Amino acid sequence: MDKLWSGVQAVLNGLLTGSLYAVIGMGMALIFGVMRIVNFAHGAFMMLGMYVTYVLYERAHINPYFGFVGAALLLGALGYLIYHGLLRRIAERSDFMQILMTLGIALILSDGILLTFGADYHQINIPLLDKNVHLGRITLNAPWLVSFAIAAVLAIGMFLFVMRSSLGRALRAIAQNRYAAPLMGIDVHRVQALSFAMGLAAVGIAGGLLLPVFYLYPGVGDQFTLKAFVMVVLGGMGSIGGAAAAGLTLGVVESLTSLYWGNEWAIAVDFAIFLLVLSLRPAGLFGSQRV
């Protein structure tokens, strides 16, 4: 019985971690899945969101569960500027160039943060961290529950935005045919800039929510860039809901891997699943689109 309970506990913990992955993945689904911008700076932007929330907490004593709004606003604005200043200029060129450009941006961000804040690890301590919720033999950590709730609201919001709003519809139209969309009166660059801003705002929120339960250093985002790509591909290109589901799946898989094999295998298992899905079902686990 104990084994069963520890399994259930691991699955629930995985779902809680996975909800944060889902937010990261949904931001990437918007940027890479829908807009087809190969964003290798995704993790670096998340790291920036963590540092913004950290500074708000240290300097202004704003609780990170409110501070993440600041990170979202700042990253959204940054995304808007980066789209118009950099990405827009290479919109017509190959994926190569986007990859190079976003790698360059990632280097600048992480080295910029290193120069400003140093290479030290930081961790914040808020009272909520020690609180637990007990449900029978299951214990859930309170901050993860809070971030799960926020992530759920955000997921629904993003889904509605893409599927229901006129901006979201315009965005999907561009994804379907970027040459026909402007003929229908869509201002491609305006829509793309706003969507890129929104994708970065999402990853900024993820950073803010991750701060209290993780540690902080300039290279912290690197591991999340690849995970974000994995989620988008697993979820099926262009599917926001799919990326969210893939995020939850990754969370659970990692949690179970840690329980039965050891934490150090989690990343290898992530990528092995990714390769397996790419080779067997390139349209993704939850997607129907052809790649």
Next chain:
Amino acid sequence: MTRRQLLLALAACAACALLPLVVQKDYQLNVLFRIFLFAALGLAWNLVGGFTGQLSLGHAAFFGIGAYGLALFHGKLGVPVWPALALAVAAAVVASVLIGGVAFRLRGPYFALATIAFAEVLRNVAKNLPDVTGGDVGVQAPPLFAGAISRSFYFAAVGLTACSLAVTAWAARSRFGYYLMAIRENEDTALSVGVNATRSKVSVLAISAALTAVGGALYASLFLYIVPDQVLAIDISNEIAIVAMLGGAGTVLGPIVGAIILETASEVFKNVFHEAHLLIYGVLILLVVLFLPEGIVGALKTLRRRRGKG
């Protein structure tokens, strides 16, 4: 190859051979080693990334297999160093067929992501199997040369660059090379005129992997000690691709020019700007993407073509 090009190539070889007469300090020779090593790696990458248009961001896998192959075949199985090197290269070729078999079914950014994923799986496996690979702590690599070490490794790197350049020059004008370029320009059209795209892509990746593995083995043997986060790191994959793209993907000489500029610049930046060197490196990449999208050699070619017309 025209007579003028042949003479130029011979002159370049002679210059490289004579360079150690002028440059004798170990530090400087090691910088030169790094330049030629990355020139060779960039050339090897260019066969796949430039000529065939398949953006691999996982060449660290082959680099790491070369490095670990040399170290493990010699250290764990007691194979003499040179046969161990050959086995390491063979292992990289086998890996390239496996990776190519999966990744080449994918196009565009998916291919790039699959290659990264392979390299990352290898890195994590190497980290987590301490009994086999030494894990995070690393493993010793045997020296390939005795005596005048810096100079020997410099010559080895020059030799590898010459090999890679010869393969590239051949690919630029052979039937095989035209297949590759046809695949880059339009894979479906290439298929429709009878190019066996899968076989061509897997073959070119195997050649590229073999050259890259030799580079990895040289690197391991010069430093005598390797860890997964160094020889299997994403940074290695990125650096190889950036060298080639900076110089000009799909050009014959581009990766050499890219290696000379990038490796010199990063050495200077490290000494002058210390911690800020990655920031400057990032800015450099942005400038290249914005203003030299075809790379340096590519831009020169375009310039010359325009002059010819005007």
